[in-house]
Amino acid sequence: MPKQAKTIDYLRLFASSSKELISEKFYDVMDNDSLDLSKYNETCNEITVSDPKDRVIIICKKFLNFLENSVVLYDENAEYDVSILLNYWIYDKLIAIYGAKNIEKIRFAFSALQFAWDYYKYTPKNISYHNKCKPNFDVVNHQDWEKRKELYDYYVDYKTLHGTASTISSKCEEYYRIIKKKISLYEYFNKHCSPIKKSCPEFFEKCEPYNPESFIYSLPCHNKITQEFASPEAAKRDHASQEPARQVLQSETSYDTASTPETSEIGTKVGHSVLGVAPVLLISTALYRYTPIGSWIRGIGGNRTNSISYMNGGEMEGFLPNPQESGDMLFGDTGNYISYQPM
Structure with missing residues (x-):
């Protein structure tokens, strides 16, 4: 035993x-x-x-x-x-x-x-x-398993990432950058999943609606972040436009001519801004509203006034301004859990 x-x-x-x-x-x-x-x-x-x-x-x-x-x-x-x-x-x-x-x-x-x-x-x-x-070995045994894992992790985390970045300004830039990195991931799987889906993850169709390119521009900090990179990108484009003319000039003079400072790369790098730690209250609000953790924590809280039972129901009005906005519930009975349905 x-x-x-x-x-x-x-x-x-x-x-x-x-x-x-x-x-x-x-x-x-x-x-x-x-x-x-x-x-x-x-x-x-x-x-x-x-x-x-x-x-x-x-x-x-x-x-x-x-x-x-x-x-x-x-x-x-x-x-x-x-x-x-x-x-x-x-x-x-x-x-x-x-x-x-x-x-x-x-x-x-x-x-x-x-x-x-x-x-x-x-x-x-x-x-x-x-x-x-x-x-199940077959679920994970693929050469690109790390990319598949990253994609599924993003699928699981989508609501937290999108919801928090949309409502908590102190976390927007951090989560924006996480979300933006997934664009190349979607480009990879779109290439491998079309038109033949044999090498495509079974869960890819569920992930398709959450392609960052469809919503990243609507995040509150989008303009701020794109403006940070506007000058360096403009410099790079200017350099790229000058490159063909420079190559022609070099070919007409000598292949051995060294490039001058005037023809060197103009682009500059802009460091990422360091984000401060988000206020505890705001982070807690995001966890309650955009993840299943809210109902679990309230279940742990027992019969306190503002807690919500994660198993057998309880008062929701003490914590959420509008319980109905949570939609369908994720973990358990639809009357007792906070929604985790991706937007």
Whole structure:
């Protein structure tokens, strides 16, 4: 019989994480090394994997612990699939152990974790959740897995990024730059997903509506950031327009003529402005309104006046000015959870 151990409160771990984005919070919780995982010794110590076995055993224990105790984090109607995040977390850890080129060792380790998933006996609180969270090597085994992971992480984090950048001025520039970096990611997958979608991630269609190019110009700090780069970009364009004439002049005189200071690059670099730490109240507001964490934190708060129960309902008016603006709920009953539906 597996050893009895104290139940892990994943809601509290998630709420207490210092990370702001949902995907980052998930990986942060999975990386927690302060948990009592002795309950899973019997199952995970028996797995057969390539050395260093002890490091894979730790992954096994964390995986089983999450599977058994975190069912409340999953809902079939949720906008995103926790099992995909879980598989990417496992794959990332195994690559760190064996290296990206040792695919067979990684595949073997996935098989061992599948065995542990099947062998470990407990009563699932949600059968479909248990079945869905089986380690699946095929989900993550792609040469561009890092880009796929980045895309799915962005999909999970979209509402936090967009909502916070739109409403909290002190965070706008930071999140704007995060969002802007995803433009090249979408260009990559648009190229690989059209017209043949064989090499396209299964979840790409869900991600398509959140292409940054469709909304980044509407963020409050867009004009400020583009103006910061206006002068250097203008200089670069001016330099580019002068380049053909300079090349013609050089070809008419001598190929060995060295360029003069007048023909050197005009462009200059503008440093990124350093953002201050956002006020705690504003950040908290964003977390409550744009992530599932609001309902979880209020669930932890018990029966306090302004708390909202994350499981069995409760007062919402004490915290949100208009509970109905949250729309459909993400985690659990639609009457009891804050929406996490992407805009």
